[in-house]
Amino acid sequence: MPFLEIQGLVKRYGSVAAVDGVDLAVERGEFLSLLGPSGCGKSTTLLAIAGFVEPSAGSIRIDGREMAPVKPNRRNIGIVFQSFALFPHMTVAENVGFGLEMRRVSAAERGHRIAEALALVRLDELAGRYPKQLSGGQQQRVALARALVIRPDLLLLDEPMSSLDAKLREEMRVEIRDIQRRVAITTILVTHDQAEALLMADRVAVMDRGRIARIGRPYEVYEDPGSAFVSNFLGRTNLIAATVVGRSGGRLRLRVGEVEVDATGDVNGSTAMLSLRPERLSFGSDGVPGKVESCLFMGGQWLYRVATPIGELAVIRPNEGGAHVPEGGTVRVTWPPEAARVVHE
Amino acid sequence: MTVGNGRLALLFHAAFIAFILAPLIVVGLVAFTPEAYLSIPTTRWSLRWFVAIWNSDFIPAFWISLYVGCASATIALLVSVPAAIATARHQFPGRDALVAYFLSPLMVPHVVLGVALLRFMAEVGLTANIFGLIMGHVIVIMPFTLRLALAALTGMNRHCEWAAWSLGAPLSVVFRRVTLPMIMPGLAGGWLLAFIQSFDELTMTVFVASPGTTTLPVRMFQYITDNIDPMVASISTALMLLAVVMMAAMERVYGLERLLAGKGDN
Amino acid sequence: MSDRRILAPYALSAPATAVLTAFMAAPLVMVLMLSFNSFTMATGIRPGFTWANYAEVLGDSYFHTIFGRTFLLAAVVTAVSVLIGAPEAYIIHRMRPPWRSIFLLIVLGPLLVSVIVRTLGWAVLLGNRGMVNTLMMRLGLIERPAEFMYTFTGMAVALVHVLVPFMVLSVWASLRRLDPAVEAAGLSLGASQATVLRRIVLPQAMPGILSGSLIVFTLAASAFATPAIVGGRRLKVAAMAAYDEFLNSQNWPLGAAIVVVLLIAMVTIVLGYNRIVERRFHQVFQ
Numbered sequence: 002m003p004f005l006e007i008q009g010l011v012k013r014y015g016s017v018a019a020v021d022g023v024d025l026a027v028e029r030g031e032f033l034s035l036l037g038p039s040g041c042g043k044s045t046t047l048l049a050i051a052g053f054v055e056p057s058a059g060s061i062r063i064d065g066r067e068m069a070p071v072k073p074n075r076r077n078i079g080i081v082f083q084s085f086a087l088f089p090h091m092t093v094a095e096n097v098g099f100g101l102e103m104r105r106v107s108a109a110e111r112g113h114r115i116a117e118a119l120a121l122v123r124l125d126e127l128a129g130r131y132p133k134q135l136s137g138g139q140q141q142r143v144a145l146a147r148a149l150v151i152r153p154d155l156l157l158l159d160e161p162m163s164s165l166d167a168k169l170r171e172e173m174r175v176e177i178r179d180i181q182r183r184v185a186i187t188t189i190l191v192t193h194d195q196a197e198a199l200l201m202a203d204r205v206a207v208m209d210r211g212r213i214a215r216i217g218r219p220y221e222v223y224e225d226p227g228s229a230f231v232s233n234f235l236g237r238t239n240l241i242a243a244t245v246v247g248r249s250g251g252r253l254r255l256r257v258g259e260v261e262v263d264a265t266g267d268v269n270g271s272t273a274m275l276s277l278r279p280e281r282l283s284f285g286s287d288g289v290p291g292k293v294e295s296c297l298f299m300g301g302q303w304l305y306r307v308a309t310p311i312g313e314l315a316v317i318r319p320n321e322g323g324a325h326v327p328e329g330g331t332v333r334v335t336w337p338p339e340a341a342r343v344v345h346e
Numbered sequence: 347m348t349v350g351n352g353r354l355a356l357l358f359h360a361a362f363i364a365f366i367l368a369p370l371i372v373v374g375l376v377a378f379t380p381e382a383y384l385s386i387p388t389t390r391w392s393l394r395w396f397v398a399i400w401n402s403d404f405i406p407a408f409w410i411s412l413y414v415g416c417a418s419a420t421i422a423l424l425v426s427v428p429a430a431i432a433t434a435r436h437q438f439p440g441r442d443a444l445v446a447y448f449l450s451p452l453m454v455p456h457v458v459l460g461v462a463l464l465r466f467m468a469e470v471g472l473t474a475n476i477f478g479l480i481m482g483h484v485i486v487i488m489p490f491t492l493r494l495a496l497a498a499l500t501g502m503n504r505h506c507e508w509a510a511w512s513l514g515a516p517l518s519v520v521f522r523r524v525t526l527p528m529i530m531p532g533l534a535g536g537w538l539l540a541f542i543q544s545f546d547e548l549t550m551t552v553f554v555a556s557p558g559t560t561t562l563p564v565r566m567f568q569y570i571t572d573n574i575d576p577m578v579a580s581i582s583t584a585l586m587l588l589a590v591v592m593m594a595a596m597e598r599v600y601g602l603e604r605l606l607a608g609k610g611d612n
Numbered sequence: 613m614s615d616r617r618i619l620a621p622y623a624l625s626a627p628a629t630a631v632l633t634a635f636m637a638a639p640l641v642m643v644l645m646l647s648f649n650s651f652t653m654a655t656g657i658r659p660g661f662t663w664a665n666y667a668e669v670l671g672d673s674y675f676h677t678i679f680g681r682t683f684l685l686a687a688v689v690t691a692v693s694v695l696i697g698a699p700e701a702y703i704i705h706r707m708r709p710p711w712r713s714i715f716l717l718i719v720l721g722p723l724l725v726s727v728i729v730r731t732l733g734w735a736v737l738l739g740n741r742g743m744v745n746t747l748m749m750r751l752g753l754i755e756r757p758a759e760f761m762y763t764f765t766g767m768a769v770a771l772v773h774v775l776v777p778f779m780v781l782s783v784w785a786s787l788r789r790l791d792p793a794v795e796a797a798g799l800s801l802g803a804s805q806a807t808v809l810r811r812i813v814l815p816q817a818m819p820g821i822l823s824g825s826l827i828v829f830t831l832a833a834s835a836f837a838t839p840a841i842v843g844g845r846r847l848k849v850a851a852m853a854a855y856d857e858f859l860n861s862q863n864w865p866l867g868a869a870i871v872v873v874l875l876i877a878m879v880t881i882v883l884g885y886n887r888i889v890e891r892r893f894h895q896v897f898q
Contacts, residue, residue: 053508073511080512086505090527099523103514144509151513355703359715362700366719369733369773372743376736425627432624444625451636455834455878457851458871461858462639465646465868481635488628546726549836549851553858563837566728570841574735582729589724597717 002065004029004187005050005155010059012045019045021211023059027189032181034190034202038234042211043191047157050189051078063154074103076155079148079186083160085140087132093119093143094128100151118150121180138169145177149184156181156188162197174201195235199223207231225266229344232276239277239314240344245270253343257311260289266343273343279304279315281340284326288335289314296328307334370586377580395580404581407565411545414476414561418483419540422491423533425484430495449489459485460553467554474556482550487540494539498532499525531599538596542589640875647868657864665869675853675870679877682850685764686833689771693828696772697779698821702813704780705787719780727774731838734770735761738842767843771832778831779824786820787813822889830878850874 003026012020020042027033035043048054050061052073061068068076079100087096094115101111119125122142132140141161148156161177162170178201181188192198198205199219206216207230215222215231226232229240245268246261247254253264255273264275280302291309303325305316314334318325326332351359380392399405426448432438433445451459463482472478502525510524511517548563555564562581569578647665650658669675704715722730737743738760745757760766790813798808836851843849848856850870857867 051508051512053511072516073508074514074516076512077514078512080509082505082509084503084505086503086509088506088510088524088528099510099515100513103519147509147513351703351706355699355706358699359703362696363715363718365696365773366722366776369730369737369770370722370725371733372736373729373733421631425631428624429628432621436621436624438618438621441621444629447632448628451632453879453882454636454640455830455851455871455874457834457836457854458640458643458875459636461854461867461871462636462643464858465642465864466635466639469642481631484631485636488632492628542724546724548726548728549834552836552855563726563728566726566732567837567841570728570732570735574732574739578732579736582726582732585729586725589721593717593721593724597713 003027004031004064005189006060006062007046007050008060008062010046010049010061011057012042012049012054013057018057018211020049020056023208023211023213025206025213025216027187029187030185032178032188032190032201032203034192034198034205035208036192036195036198036205036234037208038193041208043193043208044159046208047159047189047191050155051080051157052076077151077153078155078157079151079153080157081141081144081148081159081161083163085132085144085164087140087143087147089132091131092128093124093130093132093135096132096143097147097150100147104151114150118146121149121184122146137165138173141165141173145180149180149186153186156186158188158190160192161190162192162194170197177201199235205235207234209234225342226276226344229274229276229346232342232344237279237315239279239282239312241275241277241312243273243275245273255343260311262311262341263338264341264343265339268343268345274346276342276344277314277336278340279317282314282316282334282336283318284316284332285335286333288333291332291334293326293328293330293332296325298325307332309334373579373582374586376576377583379576381576395576396584398577399581399584402577404562404565407560407562410476410558410560411562414480414483414559415541415544417480418487418544419491419537421480422484422488422540423495423537426488426491426495426536427533430492430499434496434499448492451485452489456486456547456549457553460550463550464553474554474558476559479551479554479559479561482554483544483547486547486550487543490543491536491540494532494536495529498529498536501532502528535596535599538592542592643868644872646865647872649865649868651863651865656862665866666873668866669869669873678848678853679850679873681764681847682833683877685767685771685835685839685849686829688768689775689832690825690829692768692772693776693779694821694825697776697824698783698817700776701780701783701787701820702817705784705790716784720777722774723777727837728841730774731770731841734766734773734838735841738766738769761842762844762846764843764847767839767847770838770842771835774835774838775828775831778827779821782824782827783817783820787817790816826882826885830882833878833881834874 005025005027007023007025010020010023010025011018019040023042023046025033025046035046037043045054049056050068052068052071056069063076088099091099097115097118098111101114106114115128116125119128122145124139124142124146127135127139132143135143144161158177162173165173174197190198190201202219204217205219205222207214207222209230215227217225222231223235226235226238232238233240241257243255243257243262243264245253246256248267251265251267253266253268253273255262255264255275257275262275264273266273289309289311291307291314294306294308294313296306297304298320300320302320303318305318305326307314307316316334377395378391378393380390380394429444429448433441433448459482463478467473467475467478506524506528507520510520515523545561546563547561548567551559551561552564552567555561555568560568562585566578566581646657648661648663650660650662650664652658700719704712704719707715739745744760745754748754748758760769795808795812798812799805803811834851835849836855839847839849840852840855843852851874854867854870854874857863857870861867
């Protein structure tokens with residue numbers, strides 16, 4: 002039985018459904034990321050799990066227990082908000098100790114566990130400071146320590162890194178991931194940043210318009226996005242409308258203009274959407290002929306725009322120190338068979 | 347960036363500031379003259395009128411004002427905070443109408459409120475009762491305490507309340523340990539502004555003034571309509587000094603213009 | 613649990629609602645009822661229903677003069693406040709940081725001092741042997757003391773002093789949202805200083821001028837202390853008239869009719885003004 006189980010979750014505000022039928026199962030100790038653009042319902046789902054938002058329909062179970070009658074203060078959930086939501090009138094130690102105080106943990110035990118939690122986030126020195134005396138990264142760690150010190154059943158992270166600058170954000174991603182592994186706590190991260198979701202989570206659930214569009218391991222979801230929305234939201238892709246001309250053994254034969262290509266996946270009907278990831282494309286001696294329209298240097302790689310009979314294609318090639326194809330050059334664009342994926346719209 | 351003013355603008359500005367300060371400075375000067383009548387301009391100065399205040403009936407009036415101000419500001423705050431929580435934290439039918447009702451005393455001239463209070467106190471047998479006066483002041487100042495409580499509540503990070511709730515605190519504890527300390531500066535500012543409003547209120551109070559409810563502004567009004575002498579100027583000067591001290595305190599803590607943004611008293 | 617959640621906001625609002633209803637709404641209804649009672653010197657207030665008090669307030673030229681004077685005074689005070697308060701707000705807005713707060717404090721500070729104190733200053737200044745007269749006589753501008761106390765001019769000057777801070781505050785608050793770069797951009801695009809003022813600054817200041825005017829007008833029309841001290845018995849305004857009926861003549865029903873008329877006039881003006889302003893200046897407020 003999954004540790005966290007959500008069935009048919011719906012939250013309506015007036016006639017608008019922010020969450021429109023979410024089913025989700027999270028295993029004990031798993032790190033799941035809810036990914037999606039703003040307004041897709043990911044935050045509402047998180048707030049419903051924490052108990053701040055009352056669902057219009059559906060059920061949420063933690064460890065088999067129905068959460069509907071349980072108030073937020075009885076759910077034993079740790080939560081970190083984007084704003085960190087530290088109590089400005091309490092010191093770092095008082096912030097971290099608040100949850101323990103509410104659980105009537107003795108003062109001695111409390112001091113011990115506060116020290117332990119602060120050590121976990123490497124803030125032992127700053128216990129006596131007030132939040133506004135801390136940097137953004139330090140505040141973030143206090144918020145994390147405050148959520149973890151109560152030994153919650155579930156850790157919820159609501160865009161916890163969005164208010165940090167880029168460099169710090171990258172450090173904190175790795176650090177939070179490490180801490181989560183060490184304390185082995187079931188964690189749900191809400192983010193709109195696909196790199197963050199792919200890097201940190203065991204599984205990624207991509208949400209769109211109140212529903213989960215695709216869920217799976219980061220690599221699987223990236224490679225087999227299933228829909229045009231997911232393939233575009235996770236990384237970038239070339240999407241090409243095509244006509245189905247034949248089927249054989251799980252592969253489709255598609256026609257785009259005059260060109261015919263094979264692709265993995267299946268679709269009902271006679272039209273399909275073909276997805277080609279730019280980094281899976283390369284230049285070779287055969288393949289689709291094209292002319293390089295532009296060529297941009299991005300440090301680690303080159304980004305080409307190539308005009309071909311099947312449409313304009315973005316092609317990303319690693320910078321290996323050698324010569325690049327100049328603008329105006331003629332090339333043939335090729336890809337391994339499994340890189341061509343059929344997605345639905 | 348064009349910052350700074352032309353010569354003509356500065357001349358206008360000087361005249362405006364002179365207009366604002368002149369009556370206040372004149373009162374201050376008169377307060378230090380020794381004669382029993384207005385003798386400005388003069389070269390003789392004295393503190394005798396400040397000394398005379400102590401034996402005058404302005405002192406009991408001052409205590410009444412202080413008492414009414416403290417009591418009404420406290421009551422107004424106590425009823426405003428729950429109302430502010432209701433309107434800031436809940437969506438419910440009739441919410442806008444309720445807010446309009448809470449702010450409606452702003453629309454009623456004080457002279458009307460004074461007449462209403464006089465009639466009310468006569469009808470329910472509270473004539474010359476200080477409780478009635480205090481409740482009258484509560485009506486006048488409640489829109490201000492409510493506005494500042496609302497501003498404090500909407501200005502605070504709501505996630506702090508949620509974080510505390512989810513850390514195991516029941517809602518009553520969340521309010522006591524997190525919400526209240528976080529809105530406290532705003533509430534203190536609201537209390538102070540309400541106190542000043544009550545302390546300076548004249549138009550309404552003058553209708554119900556009796557020996558037991560004669561506040562300082564009312565006593566001064568009665569005195570001035572009889573005759574103007576340096577004694578009343580020295581009291582005014584003391585009040586101005588008090589205002590300067592409070593202004594300095596408020597400016598330091600909140601920024602004055604934010605507090606005054608809603609003030610409307612005549 | 614759901615029921616309690618739905619009722620919670622009403623329970624929280626109950627104390628404030630009760631206080632307002634008991635000590636404002638109910639007393640106002642009592643005043644309204646009182647205004648329909650009759651009164652004679654011999655019998656005092658007599659219950660019953662009569663329009664006589666309203667007939668007197670609305671029909672007698674004595675009250676016409678008082679209400680006319682009240683609203684003329686409010687209009688003059690409002691106009692002068694706009695003319696001097698709005699430019700002053702703009703000048704303060706353009707000042708460099710330390711001066712800006714200092715002068716804002718000087719202009720707004722008097723709001724914290726009782727209106728009595730401020731009016732007392734004018735009584736001293738404007739009296740027959742007051743400083744203005746003394747100064748003008750010494751300078752040889754006039755030979756005999758000019759009349760300021762107990763004149764309309766004196767009342768207007770003192771009331772402008774009492775109320776103009778509200779205008780400055782209101783205009784200054786709306787100017788605060790004006791980005792100085794917008795003015796600079798206007799000038800750099802070749803607009804003259806006058807054009808920038810008219811096309812950029814004035815529209816930005818308009819919401820402040822409009823709301824400031826409403827505040828000043830309503831407070832001026834219902835002012836009591838300043839007209840009472842500077843205008844005296846000779847130049848009664850509506851608030852003074854009500855005061856006299858209640859505390860001197862003891863004709864409460866007539867006094868009640870006066871304040872009911874005043875209240876209705878004020879509420880009508882406020883609501884009507886808001887409606888016109890919203891329609892006319894709709895775009896300014898966006």
